[in-house]
Amino acid sequence: MARLVIVSNRVAIPEDSGKSVAAGGLAVAVKEAFTSYEGLWFGWSGKVVEDPSEEPELIDRGRVQYAVVDLSPQDHREYYSGFANRALWPIMHYRLGLGAFSRSDYAGYQRVNRIFARALAKLIEPDDIIWVHDYHLLPLASELRGLGIANPIGYFHHIPWPAADVFNTLPASNDLLRGIADYDLIGLQTDPDVHNLSRNLIDELRAIPLGGGSLMVDGRRTRIRSFPIGIDVAGFKEAAENAGANKTVRETMAGLRTRKLLIGVDRLDYSKGVPERMEAVDRFFASNPDQRGNVVYLQITPKSRTEVPEYEELSREVNETVGEINGALGEPNWTPIQYVTKAYPRPVLAGLYRAARVGLVTPMRDGMNLVAKEYIVAQTADDPGVLVLSKFAGASRQLPEALLVNPYDRFEVAEAIRTALYMPRGERIERWKPMVDRMTREDVDWWARNFLTDLENFRTIEREPPRAAAAAE
Structure with missing residues (x-):
């Protein structure tokens, strides 16, 4: 052999x-x-x-x-x-x-x-x-x-x-x-x-x-x-199903109370469009003031390539953007953007994806983007969340049922967030089912x-x- x-x-x-x-x-x-x-x-x-x-x-x-x-x-x-x-x-x-x-x-x-x-x-x-x-x-x-x-x-x-x-x-x-x-x-x-x-x-x-x-x-x-x-569909699905036992996931869900969760998970890189996505979330709250206090955006972004000058500059830009948005919109009992630079293991991420009503995957350009696939696989069959996906990610060709957006247009992304949050359960299931079936057939093996x-x-x-x-x- x-x-x-x-x-x-x-x-x-x-x-x-x-x-x-x-x-x-x-x-x-x-x-x-x-x-x-x-x-x-x-x-x-x-x-x-x-x-x-x-x-x-x-x-x-x-x-x-x-x-x-x-x-x-x-x-x-x-x-x-x-x-x-x-x-x-x-x-x-x-x-x-x-x-x-x-x-x-x-x-x-x-x-x-x-x-x-x-x-x-x-x-x-x-x-x-x-x-x-x-x-x-x-x-x-x-x-x-x-x-x-x-x-x-x-x-x-x-x-x-x-x-x-x-x-x-x-x-x-x-x-x-x-x-x-x-x-x-x-x-x-x-x-x-x-x-x-x-x-x-x-x-x-x-x-x-x-x-x-x-x-x-x-x-x-x-x-x-x-x-x-x-991706490893079977392994990720199992991790999502068992994530309720994880302390980080339990505490996050308890902290949300009745609030809906938007989630983005990206390595810190200018190709991922993290500051642009934050500006789109800011635009969403500006256009939908009734959602302030009712929606939280969690962005998990481990740092990478810190020895490269462009990445250090990006880190500063993201921190400044987070500070400006939270400073302008935040209340004593509500922070619109929770920004975390810690890397979490797969069981934690699977549980957080499962808890999120909207997955925001909006790179400016990406070869594939496996976070989009992980988000879909982590969802529950009877009440799945909605994937907002950049049309410049390779995954958009396998996941056309997602809400496809131009990440350079923060108004379009903001409108997609609103659409996702208000989407009826029947439509969410109708969009999710063909995507998860496709991911199951076309897995990493x-x-x-x-x-x-x-x-x-x-x-x-x-x-x-x-x-x-x-x-x-």
């Missing part, structure tokens, strides 16, 4: 008991993929050390072995904080004004991918299937090919792939396009993402369409398809199985000899 090798920027290593130290979307997805395979999970350890070893640390956990490498301060600064999160991330999310390209950061990005490839190549076996995840590792297949690795290599891009006119503003755009073409299978979240990347390869690298999503690029065949990522089946079945028509560029470095 073929072994599965998964590569990602970070690795969630389970404790000896088998319990994972992380419950993020990627960690859950990888766990599902390994239910059908023995394998290896490779990536950055999360540690920054002065003199990192070139040899990966190996950790055995039965069916799955974990291999991690440390980064030097320079590597972390240039590869992770620099090019990945100050150049690629904003461009992929259509935020051209926030993109900060640096030649030294790009060199560091390439260098770390080369370090990863050299460490990983020593661990690859002839029959391995390799599945690489996300924008940190776009050049990894090219580096592996240069080291003589001829195994099937797939790539999944968890964030949006922008239109060519946006992506091509990156000075390194053509290099990255050539690098991604060395994957045998490229998975994206939505069909528009597939169109954007395919069109860019055709226009910039003169790729030849072969049909069925396949392209010939510089003599190599690659296939591009959409694989919308799902469905996603992983489809991608890996495609990767196992896919072979290039004519594979060029491995490129020697990376090996010569």
